[in-house]
Amino acid sequence: MKTGATKDKATKALVPKLRFPEFRGAEGWNERPLAELMSESRLPGSKGNVAKKITVKLWGNGVFEKNDSIQGSINTQYFRRKAGQFIYSKLDFLNQAFGIIPPSLDNFESTVDLPCFDFADELNPVFLLEYVKRRDFYERLGETADGSRKARRIHAETFLSFPIALPIRAEQQKIANCLSSLDELIAAQGRKVEALKTHKKGLMQQLFPREEESQPRLRFPEFQDAGNWKKMTLGTAANFYNGRAYKQEELLDAGKYKVLRVGNFFTNNNWYYSNLELDETKYCEDGDLLYAWSASFGPRVWSGEKTIYHYHIWKVVEQSGIDKKFLFIVLEHETERMKAKTTNGLGIMHITKGAIESWESLFPDLAEQRKIADRLMNLEGAAKAEAQKLKLLTVHKEALMQQLFPSIDEIKL
CATH class of the missing domain: 3.90.220.20 (DNA methylase specificity domains)
Incomplete structure (x- = not known):
C-alpha cells in the first residue's frame, strides 16, 4: 500500500493553486529535468584578455557588460554568447545571479564560470527565468548536500539535472506575459522612486549654499532679500x-x-x-x-x-x-x-x-529654515509613499509566483 502511494505521487502531474481560466481544465504540469529542455552552449571565442565580456549582477539585477581593468590570463578561453540565452554564475547562483542575455549583448563573451544555455522550442525563456527566480527553487536546489547555505559551485551538469514542472507552451507564455507586465510596473515604479530621490537631492543642493558661499542659488520669493546665512x-x-x-x-x-x-x-x-x-x-x-x-x-x-x-x-x-x-x-x-x-x-x-x-x-533665519524643511520633508514623504507602493508591487509578484507555479516541495528531487 505504501509503495503504491509513493509511485502514484511520483507519476502524478502537478497543478498550481492558481491558473488562468483557459487552462483550468488542462492537464497537470509534467516534471522534466532541465537537461531535456536546455543544452549548454560553448561557441569558442577570444582567448586572453581581449574579449568584450558580460557578467551577471547579483540579486536578480540581470546581465550587463563587464567593464574592468583586471588583466586576465593569456590562456583564458572565452565563449561567444547569443542574445536570448540563459546565463548564470556558477558561484553566485544562490544570490540570484542569473538572467537572459539581451539583444544589446549579442556576441559578447564569458568564461565557463558563467555558462550559457540554448532552449528547446517547448520551453519559453521568460517562463524559465521566472521559474528559477523563486526562492524555494534556487535556494533549495542550490544548497549543499547537508542543507547548508555555504557557497558552492553549481556546475552546468548540476544545473541541468534540476527538475522543473512544465505546462504546455501556451500556458508558459501566458504566465510569462503576466509576470513580465508586473516587472514593467515594478521597474516603472522603481524609476519613479529614484526620480523623487534625485529631485530631492538636486533641490537640496540648490537650497543650500555651496562651499565658500553664504547664500543658496535658489531661494523662496519671501527670502530673496533676507541676506547671508x-x-x-x-x-x-x-x-x-x-x-x-x-x-x-x-x-x-x-x-x-x-x-x-x-x-x-x-x-x-x-x-x-x-x-x-x-x-x-x-x-x-x-x-x-x-x-x-x-x-x-x-x-x-x-x-x-x-x-x-x-x-x-x-x-x-x-x-x-x-x-x-x-x-x-x-x-x-x-x-x-x-x-x-x-x-x-x-x-x-x-x-x-x-x-x-x-x-x-x-x-538662515528660523522662518526660512522651516520653509526649506517643509518642502524637502514633503518630497521625502512622497518618495517614501512611492517606495511603499514599490514594495507592495514586489510582494504581490512574489505571492502571485507562489500561486502560479507548483510548490518545489511537490517535485521529487
Missing part, C-alpha cells in the same frame, strides 16, 4: 548627548526599557532591556533626533516608546532658533558632504562627538 558649528546649533555604556550584566532579556543599539535601527530582533533609572538625557522618545557614531548611518528620527539609547548613539537636541526638521536635513547634508571626502571609497566614516560638534554649517 549664518555660519555656526553643529555643537552651537544643537546639544549632542552621549548614550550610556553598559556592562554585559546590565543588559537583560526582559525589563522596563528597551536598549537601542545601532543594529536595532535595521531590525526589531535581538533587543536588550534595562531596569535602570537614568538621567532624562539618556532616554529617547518618539520624534527625537538621533545620530549614530558611524556617519555611514546618518541621522535618524526615533519612532516608538521611551527607550534607553546606547553610547554608540547620540541624541541631538536643537538650540533656540533652530528648527528640528531643518537640523535633520543639515545633518543629512553635512554627512553626505563629509562622506564624499573620505578616501576609503566606501563612504564609511567613524567620528567622535567632538568631531561632529566641530562641523561648521550655515543656517
